[in-house]
Amino acid sequence: MSGEAILDNLKQKFASEMGSPYARFVLNEGLDILNAEYVPNLNRVPLKPWARRGGNAAFLNHDASGHTNDCHVMEIPPGGKLNPHRQIYEEMVMILSGRGSTTVWNNAGKRITFEWKEGALFGIPLNCNHQHFNGSGSHPVRYVSVTNAPSIVNAYDNLEFVFNNPFDFPDKFSGEPDYFSAKNDREHWRVHTNFIPDALNIPLAMAHERGAGGQHLRFTLARTSQAGHLSQFPVGTYKKAHAHGPGAHVIILSGEGYSLCWLDGIEKPPQRFDWEVGTLIVPRNAVYHQHFNTGREPARYLAFRTSGSPRNTDGVLKCFYSRRIGGDQLDYADETPAMRRMFIDALAKNGLEMKMQPAYETELETLPPKAA
Ligand SMILES: [Fe+2]
Numbered sequence: 575m576s577g578e579a580i581l582d583n584l585k586q587k588f589a590s591e592m593g594s595p596y597a598r599f600v601l602n603e604g605l606d607i608l609n610a611e612y613v614p615n616l617n618r619v620p621l622k623p624w625a626r627r628g629g630n631a632a633f634l635n636h637d638a639s640g641h642t643n644d645c646h647v648m649e650i651p652p653g654g655k656l657n658p659h660r661q662i663y664e665e666m667v668m669i670l671s672g673r674g675s676t677t678v679w680n681n682a683g684k685r686i687t688f689e690w691k692e693g694a695l696f697g698i699p700l701n702c703n704h705q706h707f708n709g710s711g712s713h714p715v716r717y718v719s720v721t722n723a724p725s726i727v728n729a730y731d732n733l734e735f736v737f738n739n740p741f742d743f744p745d746k747f748s749g750e751p752d753y754f755s756a757k758n759d760r761e762h763w764r765v766h767t768n769f770i771p772d773a774l775n776i777p778l779a780m781a782h783e784r785g786a787g788g789q790h791l792r793f794t795l796a797r798t799s800q801a802g803h804l805s806q807f808p809v810g811t812y813k814k815a816h817a818h819g820p821g822a823h824v825i826i827l828s829g830e831g832y833s834l835c836w837l838d839g840i841e842k843p844p845q846r847f848d849w850e851v852g853t854l855i856v857p858r859n860a861v862y863h864q865h866f867n868t869g870r871e872p873a874r875y876l877a878f879r880t881s882g883s884p885r886n887t888d889g890v891l892k893c894f895y896s897r898r899i900g901g902d903q904l905d906y907a908d909e910t911p912a913m914r915r916m917f918i919d920a921l922a923k924n925g926l927e928m929k930m931q932p933a934y935e936t937e938l939e940t941l942p943p944k945a946a
Contacts (some may be wrong), residue, residue, distance in 0.1 A: 577597070577912075580680075581684065592668070592848055594641070594724075594728050595727050595728050595731040596639050596640055596641075596723065596724040596727040596728050597640055597646075597728050599733065600630060600633050600635075600721075603624060603625075603626060604622065604623075604624075604625070605622055605624055605631055605632060605646075606620075606622060606632050606633065606735060607632075607633045607634075607635050608632055608633070608634050608635070609634075609635070609636075610634035610635055610636045610639065610645055610823070610854060610856045610857055611636060611637070611857075611858060612847045612853075612854070612855055612856075613634060613722060613853065613854040613855075614848075614849075614850075614853055615850065615852040615853060616647055616716075616718050616816075616825065616852050616853075616854050617625065617670055617671060617716060617852045618852075619632050619634070619647050620632065621623050621647060621648075624648070626657070626659070626737075627648065627656050627657055627659060628654075628655070628656045628657035628712055629648050629649055629651070629654070629656050630645050630648070630649045630651075631647060631648045631649070632646065633645070633646045633939070634646065634647065634854065634856075635859045636820060636821060636823075636856040636858070637820060637859060638820035638821060638859050639724060639820075639821065640724055640728075640819040641724055641725065641728065641802075642722075642724060642819075642820050642880055642882075642909070643720055643721060643722050643723075643724065643725075643800065643821040643823075643879070643880050644720070644722075644723055645718065645719065645720050645722055645823050645854075645856075645878075646716075646718070646719050646721075646725050647716065647717070647718050647719075647720075648716070648717055648719065649714050649715065649716045650672070650674065650706055650708040650714060650715040651708065651714055651893050652708060652710055652711050652712050652713055652714055653708060653710070653711040654707075654708050655705060655706065655708065656705060656706045656707075656794075657705070658703055658704070658705045659703070659704060659705065659737075660701055660702060660703045660704070660737065660738075660739070660858040661698075661701065661721075661723070661736060661737055662700070662701045662726060662730075662735065662737075662739050662741075662881075663700075663721050663722050663723040663725075663726040663727070663735050663736065664697070664698070664700055664721060664722045664798040664799065664800050665697065665698040665720070665721040665857070666695070666696075666697050666698075666719065666720050666721075666795050666796075666798070666800055666802055666878045667694075667695065667696055667697070667698065667718070667719050667720050668693075668694070668695050668717060668718050668719075668773065668825065668878070669690050669693060669694045669695075669715065669716075669717045670691050670692065670716040670717055670718055670852065671692050671713070671714070671716045672692065672708060672709075672710060672713050672714060672715030672716060673690065673691035673692065673707075673708075673709045673710060673715070674689070674690065674691075674707050674708045674709040674710070674715050675687055675688060675689045675690065675707045675709060675915075676688060676690065676696070676704055676705065676706050676707070676708060677704065677705050677707075678698070678699060678702045678704045678753075678754075679702065679703045679704075679749075680702050680703065680742045680744075680748070680749070680760070681701075681740055681742050681749060682742055682744070682748070682749070683749075684747070684749020685749065686749060686750075686751070686753055686754060688754035688769065688783045689709070690771065691771075691772050693771075693772045693774045693775075694770065694771050694772065694773070694825070695769070695770040695773050695793075695795065695802065695876070696768060696770070696771070696795055696796070696802075697768055697794075697795030697796025697797075697798055699743070699746045699747030699753075699796045699797070700743045700746045700747075700796070700798065701739060701741060701742070701743055701801060702746075702747050703747075706928075710860055714769050715769075718823075718825065718854070718892045720735075720800070720821075720823050720878035720879070721878070722798075727890065731737060732921050735940050736845070738842055738885075739810065741776055745797070745876075746796065746797050746798075747796070747797075753768055753769075754768055754769040755767075755769065756769050756770065756771045757769075758824070760779070762779070763779050763781060763790050763791060763792045763803075764791075764792045764793065765791055765792070765793050765904055767793060767795075768795050768796050768797070769795070770793065770795075773804055773827060773876055774827050774828060774874065776791065776804070776894070777791075778790055778791045778804055778805070778806055778874075778905065779791060781805075783895070784805065784807075784813055784814055784816075784894070785807065785811070785812065785813040785906070785933060786808065786811035786812070786813070786904075786929075786930055786932070786933030787807060787808040787811055788805060788806070788807045788809060788813060789805065789806040790803060790804070790805050790806075791803060791804045791805075794881075799880075799881060800878070800879070800880060800881065801879055801880070801881040802876065802877060802878045802879065803876075803877050803879075804827075804872065804874065804875070804876055804877075805875055805877070806828075806872050806873065806874040807865070807867055807872065807873055808867065808872050808929070809867060809869070809870060809872060809926065809929065810867070810921060810927060810928050810929030810930070810931055811867055811928075811930055811933065812831075812864060812865060812866040812867060812917055813864060813866075813929070814863045814903050814905065814906065815834070815862045815863065815864035815903070815904040815909065816862065816863070816864075816865070816893040816894075816903060816904065817838065817857075817860050817861060817862045817863070817871075817893060817897075817902045818857075818860075818883035818884065818891070818892070818893040818902040819859060819860070819880065819882055819883040819884065820856075820858065820859035820880075821856065821879055821880045822856065822857060822877045822878075822879040822880075822883075823854060823856050823877060823878045823879060824854065824856065824857070824875050824876070824877050825852075825853070825854050825875060825876045825877075825878070826849045826850065826851055826853045826873070826874075826875050827851065827874045827875055827876055828851060828871060828872065828873060828874045829851075829867055829869045829871050829872060829873030829874065830849065830850050830851075830865050830867075830868060830869035830873070830896060831848075831849055831865065831866045831867045831869060831873050831920075832847060832848045832849060832865075832868065832920065833844050833846070833847045833849065833857075833863055833864060833865045833866070833867045834846055834847075834863065834864045834866070834913065834916075835847065835857055835861050836859070836860070836861065836862050837858075837860070837861050837862070837865045838862055841882070841922050844862075844913075846916075861883040862904065864913070866917050866920065868917075868920045868921055868923075868924055868926070869924065870924070870926070884902065886900075896941070896942055897923050898941070898942040898943070898944055898945060899942045905937060905941060906930070906933065906936060906937050907934070907938065908944075914930075
């Protein structure tokens with residue numbers, strides 16, 4: 575039986591499980607759902623009017639987005655504003671272009687307004703009323719949001735409950751005057767803040783665990799159950815490959831390069847996705863992925879994601895340590911020669927050379943032995 579026939583047969587048997595309250599919600603909003611595995615540039619995604627919000631938008635959904643997290647791009651016209659809005663799901667926002675402000679308030683009458691510009695990151699406190707304003711009369715604002723709407727909409731299946739719920743969560747927001755101030759309270763790789771005004775330039779911390787010269791910064795915005803991080807890696811280098819759960823929305827903030835994605839144990843060449851500033855890649859569930867810098871400046875990306883990827887019993891993310899000791903990260907020593915050749919060739923096209931030798935040597939100093 576052909577693969578097509580096998581899948582067609584299964585399709586009939588799963589027909590009654592197709593769709594979800596979340597999928598119906600998006601389609602009923604009249605918006606397009608685009609594939610988010612690879613979006614060449616978020617700044618060029620075509621948008622349509624979203625009446626509920628009062629701006630133009632498109633949804634970008636990955637393979638598991640119907641049940642984990644999702645993503646949308648939104649535009650506010652020059653001199654315009656979105657409708658006041660509240661939602662009982664969590665949202666993380668990155669400003670792609672433009673400048674403006676947001677007012678957040680709750681039913682207890684606590685209200686804060688803060689300003690932002692391109693590169694700002696913030697979260698919407700759970701179920702708070704909020705309204706975004708474009709601060710320019712001549713340029714649109716475009717932002718990208720990652721939310722946990724799928725799990726919430728699917729659980730309650732009632733849009734009145736999701737979008738018109740009067741409940742305040744004072745532990746999430748109670749009008750603290752410095753709620754959206756940029757804080758620099760750090761703890762290892764974490765910064766405790768609800769607002770990062772400039773994701774492109776905020777200093778990161780060294781993270782040799784992820785590969786050559788890598789830097790890293792982790793955060794949770796607006797006291798949500800979601801999470802995010804920033805990563806950067808130097809010219810002429812690439813990160814170690816790793817795999818984790820679905821829903822990590824990787825958005826390129828600087829540099830140029832490509833990512834390889836492949837499923838372990840499947841004898842197919844990796845998929846290659848070339849990137850530039852504004853590219854979005856959402857690796858599929860359990861797919862190995864690896865990021866390569868082929869440009870003339872450090873490559874930095876943002877990942878907005880769930881916090882539900884596999885961890886060991888001590889809470890350590892398995893994608894941070896070697897497959898040789900049960901983790902989900904591939905050591906440089908265990909990768910294929912073809913990957914290195916591809917990288918050397920890609921650098922050569924830009925007149926650059928690979929600078930990985932120190933990282934290969936450092937890795938060997940602490941590399942666990944291979945399992946028998
Ligand atoms: Fe990843």
